[in-house]
Amino acid sequence: MRNAVDIITDGKRKALYKPILLYIIYDLFRGAPYGFLIMVLWDLFAPVIDLGHIMFLMGAMVLTYLIQYIVGKYALVSVHETGYSLCSEARLNLGEHLRKLPMGFFKGRDPGDITQLMLQDMTFVENIFTHLMADIVAAFTLPIILILFMVVLDIKLALVAVITILISFPFLLASQVLVRKYGGRLSEIRVSSGARLLEYLHGIRYIKAYNLTGKRFRVLDESLDNMHKAILRLEIVPGIAATGYMSMLGLGYVILLLVATYYFMGGTLTIPVYLVFLILGYQLYQPLIQAGLDIMEVRFMSLAANRMKEVLDEKPLTEPENPKTPNNFSVSFLNVTFGYHENTVLSDVSFSVSPGEVLALVGPSGSGKTTITNLIARFWDVNSGKITLGGVDIRDIGTEKLLSYMSMVFQDVYLFNDTIRNNILIGKPDATDEEIIAASKSAQAHDFIVKLPKGYDTIIGEGGSTISGGEKQRISIARALLKDAPIILLDEATASIDPENEQAIQTAISALIKSKTVIVIAHRLNTIQDADRIIVIDHGKVTESGRHQELLAQKGMYFRMWSEQEKASHWTVSSAGISEKLSPGGSFV
Ligand SMILES: Nc1ncnc2c1ncn2[C@@H]1O[C@H](COP(=O)(O)OP(=O)(O)OP(=O)(O)O)[C@@H](O)[C@H]1O
Numbered sequence: 001m002r003n004a005v006d007i008i009t010d011g012k013r014k015a016l017y018k019p020i021l022l023y024i025i026y027d028l029f030r031g032a033p034y035g036f037l038i039m040v041l042w043d044l045f046a047p048v049i050d051l052g053h054i055m056f057l058m059g060a061m062v063l064t065y066l067i068q069y070i071v072g073k074y075a076l077v078s079v080h081e082t083g084y085s086l087c088s089e090a091r092l093n094l095g096e097h098l099r100k101l102p103m104g105f106f107k108g109r110d111p112g113d114i115t116q117l118m119l120q121d122m123t124f125v126e127n128i129f130t131h132l133m134a135d136i137v138a139a140f141t142l143p144i145i146l147i148l149f150m151v152v153l154d155i156k157l158a159l160v161a162v163i164t165i166l167i168s169f170p171f172l173l174a175s176q177v178l179v180r181k182y183g184g185r186l187s188e189i190r191v192s193s194g195a196r197l198l199e200y201l202h203g204i205r206y207i208k209a210y211n212l213t214g215k216r217f218r219v220l221d222e223s224l225d226n227m228h229k230a231i232l233r234l235e236i237v238p239g240i241a242a243t244g245y246m247s248m249l250g251l252g253y254v255i256l257l258l259v260a261t262y263y264f265m266g267g268t269l270t271i272p273v274y275l276v277f278l279i280l281g282y283q284l285y286q287p288l289i290q291a292g293l294d295i296m297e298v299r300f301m302s303l304a305a306n307r308m309k310e311v312l313d314e315k316p317l318t319e320p321e322n323p324k325t326p327n328n329f330s331v332s333f334l335n336v337t338f339g340y341h342e343n344t345v346l347s348d349v350s351f352s353v354s355p356g357e358v359l360a361l362v363g364p365s366g367s368g369k370t371t372i373t374n375l376i377a378r379f380w381d382v383n384s385g386k387i388t389l390g391g392v393d394i395r396d397i398g399t400e401k402l403l404s405y406m407s408m409v410f411q412d413v414y415l416f417n418d419t420i421r422n423n424i425l426i427g428k429p430d431a432t433d434e435e436i437i438a439a440s441k442s443a444q445a446h447d448f449i450v451k452l453p454k455g456y457d458t459i460i461g462e463g464g465s466t467i468s469g470g471e472k473q474r475i476s477i478a479r480a481l482l483k484d485a486p487i488i489l490l491d492e493a494t495a496s497i498d499p500e501n502e503q504a505i506q507t508a509i510s511a512l513i514k515s516k517t518v519i520v521i522a523h524r525l526n527t528i529q530d531a532d533r534i535i536v537i538d539h540g541k542v543t544e545s546g547r548h549q550e551l552l553a554q555k556g557m558y559f560r561m562w563s564e565q566e567k568a569s570h571w572t573v574s575s576a577g578i579s580e581k582l583s584p585g586g587s588f589v
Helices: 004-009 013-044 051-100 103-107 111-153 155-202 204-209 213-265 271-312 369-376 399-404 420-425 433-442 446-451 469-483 499-513 548-554 557-569
Strands: 331-338 346-353 358-362 384-389 406-409 487-491 517-521 533-538 541-546 571-574 577-580
Touching: 004 013, 004 051, 004 271, 013 051, 013 111, 013 271, 051 111, 051 271, 111 155, 111 271, 155 213, 155 271, 213 271, 331 369, 346 358, 346 369, 346 384, 346 517, 346 533, 346 541, 358 369, 369 487, 369 517, 399 406, 406 469, 420 433, 420 469, 433 446, 433 469, 433 499, 446 469, 469 499, 487 499, 533 548, 533 557, 541 548, 541 557, 548 557
Parallel strands: 358 517, 358 533, 406 487, 487 517
Antiparallel strands: 331 346, 331 384, 533 541, 571 577
């Protein structure tokens, strides 16, 4: 099994060897002055004091400090360069892996989970690789050097020092076990608190509208309170064991001194050796105590590595070894069966649509229309049957290439916290200003964009929160127009456009879909009555297929839906209740 460092560094643990080696050398030079100190003490208690020799030793000490400074500088630079670059690579690897995962992975997880992993967990690891590395190396190196000095001076006392250190280890072990236990729980609670906070902020409009501020806030409040308790537990419970470890080390120093004093009083220990043990003993326990303080963070590294492994173990969508290029852009479903989990959502669905044709998907809510468009974009893979593009199985094309053939205009438009220009440019990153403006004009977006304070350079909030739903839709249509992809997937594209603009937008969409392979989901049947083919999906099955008039003549589900909508389109809501009005509505096909 790969250990935490291997998981985080993606097997490149060797990159850490250089800074570790530099810190070992640095610690050797940190330990060296004590050797000279011992010799100085020796000289001081010698029958004849050789001042020249003492000065030489002092000079040598200064030299070791100088070398210590130089090596320390290199070690510091190396550890920071290596640590930050390994962690940013780890983040990039994770990001790259996440990009290849099917949408199902994201839908099944709390949104805070990935954020916690990418930001907080990786920050812990970064801190260990950069700031704590020196302490960790010192905790191993310095005690070894100092114990070696002790062995040379007095093996019995050296043994006492080693035993006192060993006695404190069970406390260290206990704190590790407790951090693992409570740290894991804290991570879970942090994720759920993050998710509740996101939910609260995203849903604040509805929370206020339905006067749920008290109730929803209580959920958030409880979740934050749980986190508070978990943090306290994590700090206090393992903290008690860690304090026990540090106290045992402190006690170890006292025991060492007591034994040394005992030998000194008994005349078996000379003054210089006694003094040396006094100094070395103190220096011996310090790095171990510091390591005890750092140990919690190190434990977090393995928690972060476990979570990282969990994500990395998720199977990405298979990519073809030799990607094929379709000759044309006709889309076919051949006996496709699919379910998100165990429930089948689409069963044995077959249809095809050629370039220049418009295929409309209609059917009751939850019947599987959006699922069909999700499968074309390979957000999920089919369970059986296949989807082909120009006769080529979409799994043999490669997801990036496949997506480059498609423009999608969905119900829920997502805009990035960036300028309007950059949001439109997503459709074609190298587009010129003229192309952006032309696309925006066709999408009826240009006029409102130029009226914004900074025009195309206006920054819109995350998710497009600073502009209206209709404006967001128009920007997303401009984006799709700019991409000019051969396959267009429309899902209720005109859902949030105001009535005045609807006709204009439908004209824009007509331009967008001209000579393309078009699959459109429309709840308002009047928008797709001129479609080349309409298929009715009911409970995941194709139940009717044909042109508008043919389907009406069948007097099946389509006929019923049409009749219902016809009736509803004449309704108008007023204080007097629901009454009839005349509203023919527009069509983009
Ligand atoms: N990510 C998902 N995980 C699990 N089940 C899902 C997921 N997305 C959709 N479903 C389920 O699959 C079924 C079909 O959903 P789909 O969104 O395709 O329906 P739809 O016809 O587009 O509905 P609507 O017209 O309301 O948008 C529904 O029962 C829905 O609950």
